[in-house]
Amino acid sequence: MSSNGGRAWHAMLELLRSQKPRMVSAFAELDLTMQSAHAVHIVPPGGMTMRELADELACDASNATGLVDRLEERGLMERRPDGKDRRVKRVFLTPAGRRLCEKIETRFLRAPPAIAALSAADQKTLRELLERVLAYAEAERLEPGA
Missing domain, CATH: 1.10.10.10 (Winged helix-like DNA-binding domain superfamily/Winged helix DNA-binding domain)
Known part of the structure; x- marks a missing residue:
């Protein structure tokens, strides 16, 4: 890994x-x-x-x-x-x-304590990244192999 x-x-x-x-x-x-x-x-x-x-x-x-x-x-x-x-x-x-x-x-x-412990800026960055990952995952679910 x-x-x-x-x-x-x-x-x-x-x-x-x-x-x-x-x-x-x-x-x-x-x-x-x-x-x-x-x-x-x-x-x-x-x-x-x-x-x-x-x-x-x-x-x-x-x-x-x-x-x-x-x-x-x-x-x-x-x-x-x-x-x-x-x-x-x-x-x-x-x-x-x-x-x-x-x-x-x-x-x-x-937010659970593990996320609440992050700064507001880090929480925003994490949210934005995870939303992008979720968008890619949803697109893959709708169109496998795309």
Whole structure:
């Protein structure tokens, strides 16, 4: 791992690994797993199909179905027929789900101590670099090999 790119990638993975216990603990306080918190956080106001949810969560359809079943039981999500295709179900957050999403965002959009320790200028540089990396990753996801 001699390249700067490889070392940067390794550092990002290590940062994520180091933050996982903090995230798991914080989500547990909300009675959520990391996957269920992610699901609540990514459902847009207009809802999304079950297939879109499974794709975003990088899981199979049966896993997404079970997850939505559990979140529906808690009154956080609901399924509705798609307006264009009755065979398709869309998932929406309920008012309770939206309130929970706000709690998730309040807790997790704050910088963790490792990032908060950086100067404002370094935080800005880090954000700009990561946004560029994410843009490249999204372009690659949409057009593999591009």
